[in-house]
Amino acid sequence: CIRQIAADAQVRLVVELSNLLKLTATDFDITEDQFNDLKAIKTFQDTEAYISTAVYDFSTVTEVTGTGVTGEVEETTASIAEILEAEEVLVHSIVEEIPK
DSSP, X not given: OHHHHHHHHHHHHHHHHHHHTTOOTGGGTSOHHHHHHHHHOOOSHHHHHHHHHOOOOOXXXXXXXXXXXXXXXXXXXXXXXXXXXXXXXXXXXXXXXXXX
């Protein structure tokens, strides 16, 4: 399980960075077919399946204090899947704002 998560993270990182930095198969010293195969790998399928059926109890709220921290607590009823989706949308919107 941990090995698969680590492999998925590496694949996703390479794919996202290649999109962001406009890297090609040549930049990775691999063939175009190998690069396309890499980009086609579906990552985190087992993790997403688990998250979609898992039940979480987020009833405990902890206040954070420290330098630069306001101490404000944000509560949410969003599921982990919804939070991850929102993060992905944010990342893609940031990528689109980067001058080409």
